[in-house]
Each structure stands twice: as structure tokens, then as C-alpha cells.
Amino acid sequence: MITMNDIVREGHPVLTKTAEEVQLPANETDRNTLMEMLQFLKNSQDEKVAEKYQLRPGVGIAAPQIGIPKRMMAVHFEDYEGKQYSDGYFNPKIISHSVEQTYLSTGEGCLSVDREVPGYVPRYARITVKAINLNGESIKLRLRGYAAIVFQHEIDHLNGVMFYDRINDINPFEAPENAKPCD
Numbered sequence: 815m816i817t818m819n820d821i822v823r824e825g826h827p828v829l830t831k832t833a834e835e836v837q838l839p840a841n842e843t844d845r846n847t848l849m850e851m852l853q854f855l856k857n858s859q860d861e862k863v864a865e866k867y868q869l870r871p872g873v874g875i876a877a878p879q880i881g882i883p884k885r886m887m888a889v890h891f892e893d894y895e896g897k898q899y900s901d902g903y904f905n906p907k908i909i910s911h912s913v914e915q916t917y918l919s920t921g922e923g924c925l926s927v928d929r930e931v932p933g934y935v936p937r938y939a940r941i942t943v944k945a946i947n948l949n950g951e952s953i954k955l956r957l958r959g960y961a962a963i964v965f966q967h968e969i970d971h972l973n974g975v976m977f978y979d980r981i982n983d984i985n986p987f988e989a990p991e992n993a994k995p996c997d
């Protein structure tokens with residue numbers, strides 16, 4: 815099982831590299847890894863399991879965060895409209911996005927960052943993502959709000975981008991251009 819010991823922290827070069835495409839159809843090893851990443855998120859949100867194994871709660875995780883430079887990510891959360899997202903994805907790609915931006919008014923946290931980095935993280939308000947899911951199906955997701963933010967945060971990890979790279983250095987709490995907060 816994945817625990818916090820497996821989570822790579824900022825400063826490790828794997829977090830600032832571009833991850834490699836996964837060879838499809840995914841082999842046993844990559845499928846097992848992605849299933850373990852999804853299970854980690856579920857465990858991290860289960861009070862008892864998280865307490866027992868001292869897991870930090872997360873709603874998304876990308877393979878580079880466990881030291882694997884492959885384009886794989888998993889999500890497990892319910893958005894503000896109660897829509898559930900719980901799956902693993904191979905080679906996710908943002909194929910289109912809105913001009914309009916959004917951000918979490920509370921800022922973002924990251925399992926690989928053991929400190930608070932205050933500030934708004936500008937994200938596209940709406941994105942369309944193509945990926946192969948854990949069942950091997952080619953899927954297209956149209957995402958907005960919290961779901962769009964989570965997917966962009968995790969896809970950034972596949973491109974070596976950390977959330978704080980996007981915070982305005984001069985004024986971290988300056989509302990980004992044509993952006994509305996998502997929460």
C-alpha cells in the first residue's frame with residue numbers, strides 16, 4: 815500500500831521533470847500502480863485508515879509524486895454539485911479550455927509540499943480532457959470548477975509544474991484576469 819513514505823517531496827528532481835507517456839495497452843505493473851494510487855486517495859480520506867497510517871488527505875495524485883515519471887494520475891472526490899469522480903487515468907491531455915479562469919479562494923495544497931504556500935492559483939475555469947481510464951476505455955471529460963482545478967493540478971505534475979509556480983509573486987492574492995473564485 816502507498817503511504818506518506820512513498821510520497822516524494824519538493825526538491826526531488828522527479829517533480830520538475832516531464833513524465834513519459836505510458837505504453838498502451840497498459841501493462842500489469844502500470845495498472846497495479848495506478849490502482850494503488852487510487853486506493854491511496856480513498857485511504858487518505860478514510861478517517862480511521864488515515865489516522866492509523868498517518869496519511870495526509872488528498873483528492874488527486876500523479877505518478878511522479880511516488881517517484882514514477884509516467885503520465886498517470888488518479889482522482890477521488892465529489893465536486894461542489896455532488897458529482898463523484900473516482901478513477902485512474904493514463905496519458906491525460908487537456909484538448910481544449912476556456913479563456914475564463916478560476917481559482918480556489920483558499921489556495922491549493924499538495925501532498926508533495928509540506929508547507930502552506932499562500933496565494934491564488936489561476937486555473938482554466940473549464941477544460942476538456944482526453945485520457946485512457948483504468949478500464950482501458952478512451953474517455954473525454956468536460957470539467958469545470960473544483961474538478962477542473964484538481965485535474966489541472968495533477969496534469970501539471972506530469973509536466974513538472976508545481977501549484978506555487980503559478981502564484982503571482984508580486985501579489986499572491988491578486989484575483990487573476992477574468993477569473994471568478996470556484997468556492
Ligand SMILES: CNC(=O)c1cccc(C)c1Nc1nc(N2CCN(c3ccccc3Cl)CC2)nc(N2CSC[C@H]2C(=O)NC)n1
Nearest residue numbers: 859871872873874918920921922923924925930963964967
Ligand atoms: C493552502 N490551502 C489549502 O490547501 C486549502 C485550505 C482549505 C480548503 C481548500 C480546498 C484548500 N485547498 C486544497 N484542499 C484540498 N483538500 C481539501 C481537504 N480534503 C480532505 C480533507 C480531509 C478529509 C477528506 C478530504 Cl477530501 C483533501 C483535499 N486539496 C487541494 N488540492 C489542490 S488540487 C489537488 C488537491 C489535493 O489533493 N491536495 C493535496 N487544495
Ligand code: NI
Nearest residue numbers: 923924925926
Ligand atoms: Ni500536488
